Structure formats: C-alpha cells, structure tokens
Amino acid sequence: MSEQYQLNKELAQMLKGGVIMDVTTPEQARIAQEAGACAVMALERIPADIRAAGGVSRMSDPAMIRSIQEAVTIPVMAKCRIGHFAEAQILEAIEIDYIDESEVLSPADDVYHVDKTKFRVPFVCGARDLGEALRRIAEGASMIRTKGEPGTGDIVQAVRHMRMMNSQIRHVVSLQDDELYEEAKQLQVPYELVKQVHDSGRLPVVNFAAGGVATPADAVLMMQLGAEGVFVGSGIFKSGDPKKRAAAIVQAVTNYQDAKLLAELSSGLGEAMVGINKQEIALLMEERGK
C-alpha cells in the first residue's frame, strides 16, 4: 500500500464524527464552516436541482471550486463523473482534498470506474452493499459512503444500504477461514479485502452515510446504524433555515445517543426540504456504478 493511500485513509479518519455539506457558493461554504461542517462538497447544483434540471450533469467549473477552496479552511471535496478520469485529473490539478466519484452526476463510463490507484489525491465512492464497497476500495477508494438516493430527502435507501453492508460484514466475520475464498467469489471482490473484513469486523476504510439525510433525526438514525459520519446534500440549503438546520445536524451527529438533546435540536428548525420518494422519481441514481 502506498504511503499516500495510507495518508488519504487517515484524512477520512480525521473527518469522522462530522458532517460534510454540499455547497454551491463561497457564501454557503462559509455558512457551512461556521455551522460546524468538517468538510464541504463544492458543486454547481445540489442533487435535488440536478434531478429537477435533468440532462447531463458534469464536474463543476474549476473556477467555482477554487472560489470555495479560498473561502474556507476545512477540506473541500468535489465530484467527478463515474469513470471520468479526465475530470478527476483536473480536480487533482487544482489540489482538491477529496474527489467523490459520484453517481449523482451522469456516468461517463457504464462499465469501468476510475482507476483511483493512479491518483495521489483521495477518492470517496458510493456503495449499496459490501461488494460495491470492496470493489471501489480495490480500485483505490480511501473512503466509502452509502449511495442512498440523493436529492430526495428520503432516508430509506441510505438505511437499506447501511443495513445491507453491516449484515454482510457480520456474515463475513462469521465465516471460517477456508470459506472466505468462495465469499470473495460471490461478492466479486479480491480475497485479501474479504480477509481484512473478516479479521477486523469492519470496512478497511471509513464509512459515511449519504443520500437522503434531511433532519437531525435522519443523521442520528444513520449514526446509530453504524455510520462514522454523514454527508448532507440537498437537505441543508433546500430547507427553510439552512444555518440553524446545519448547526443542529452537526450537534446531533456528535451526540447521537442523547435523545433529550436531540429533541431540543429538532425543535423549531423551520421547513425541511420537500421530499420525494422512490416511487415518485424516474431516475434511480443508486443504480449507477455497481
């Protein structure tokens, strides 16, 4: 394992217990930082608007990403399309702190993901289950997040993905050593990674929740299900009072086992983003990049 890859995994460790927020302007980035975001995701349109706009969704303008890098001291992430290694090269060139090879954008390659081992800059990727997670890690991802269903404000997919991942990890842990080869075959992943999961009882990298988080309670639900931190995309800046909601979600993630505090934090937050559920949408982003 390269030294840089180890450092990249460790940067994800530093983000644990934190909230990563989608922002579209330097002003929003500053609001996010002041509210306690541990990193921001710079993008031109948040997932809910990408859904509404339709068409092809691409990497954001590097000038826009740079303006956000200049606005905050916390790490700045940005998205490239699945398989679009040229967009990833551009993001590396502007020294982004983390690249999200994301199903939220239109995939550029319907077979291959970016070979992330060719980059020094770290990558986070979405996954719905253990197989997807370990395939992304094999390709060089140093952080994983659930896919959820972005831009919906509906938490059900993220919950499904986190529960699936956890139950598959428990299953791998329960196996005997000689059963791990077959498990690797079933999961379509390298044996070494299955062995690591078996021995450690967890993913080899940090695992965040993402896709559909809209309230402090959603964030807490994911933390109690085993997420090590939370991405909030459309949930904050599509709500009535972004500042207040952002700060409430940050505190909720830190104190995810304190129901009394959560009751306070959930009070008077104003309007949450208008949700849409899976049955109402034509485009399932979670189906992208398996």
Added chain:
Amino acid sequence: MRIGVLAVQGAFAEHIAAVKKLGAEAFEIRNTGDISQPFDGLILPGGESTVMKKLLHDLGLFEPLKKKIDSGLPVLGTCAGMILLAKNIDSGEEPCFGTMDITVKRNAYGRQLGSFVCTDRFADKDITMRFIRAPYVTETDSSVEILSGHDNKIVAVRQNNQLATAFHPELTDDNTVYMLFFKIIENRAGK
C-alpha cells in the same frame, strides 16, 4: 490514570485505543456530564479545529475544560488539538483555549496533497511523524520547550503540563509521545 479524550469530532477513537493499549483508562468527552468525575489528563485529538471549537462552546464544554487546563490539568493536543491550545493563529482568527504561548499556522503544508510522513527527532528519540493537512508552530514564547523540528519548522512543543504535536502519534505504533504525556501526568500527581 484516567484520561479524557475530547470526542466531539475527529480521530478520538484512535487516541482512546492507543491510551488503553498502554494500560491507562480512557473515556470520551461529549458533554458536561462526561467530565463530572475527576480525571488526570485531557487529549484534544486530530480532526477539524473549527468544528471542535464550535461544539466545545455549543455543548458547554469550553469553560469547564479551560478552567481545568488553566489550573494545570495535563493536556495533549495533536494536529487540530494543537490549534485549539494555541494562543495565536497566524490568520488572525480568534483562538480557542489559547492556553499555550505559541503561534500556529493552519494547513501550513497546504491541502491533502501536501500531507506526508517522515522520521525525525522528538525530544531525544527518532519517531515516525504523520502529518495530515497539518499546522506547524511559527513562534513560541521563551517558556515553551521545542521538542521537535522538521525541515526547520517547529512541530512539537511543551509548556509546563501542556504538550502539542502537529503530527499524529495516535496513527503510529510508537508510544514515545504518550509516554512523555503520562510522565507529565505522574509528575503532577506526585506533587
């Protein structure tokens, strides 16, 4: 020996594991209830200092912890933890505890592509140092002892019972930094 690790955000679990491995007791500090029992040392972990600073205030932890540090509670700050202890931040932003007479530069080595590993002197021993979007110290008061320099930059310091490193001892197997911290705690208890 009972050590509290600030656990509002960041790599606190790694510190807790390291402390426990060395045979001391470690617990998480997330709210004021957690610090109602006495403890012998405080660790401020790596993570994002802006997040930790905000949460320290929001959760009512700032005043009681500052009081404890002021009255000599041994404290170890790593990376973001060093920024929380520093009296001055070179960008001019408000300090957090501000109990250590040092000036730090935040993200001093640049963004993630500037993160690195090296081996260098800590006190009188060579140790592995992992720097992740790390700060370094640009100025110190004469009462501050410089424990490590790397590439002509100050990366580990001690002032009385306060110890701070720009790198992450919790991410290596080397326990030199912890042993010094434990010694500070024992010395204080012996007084």
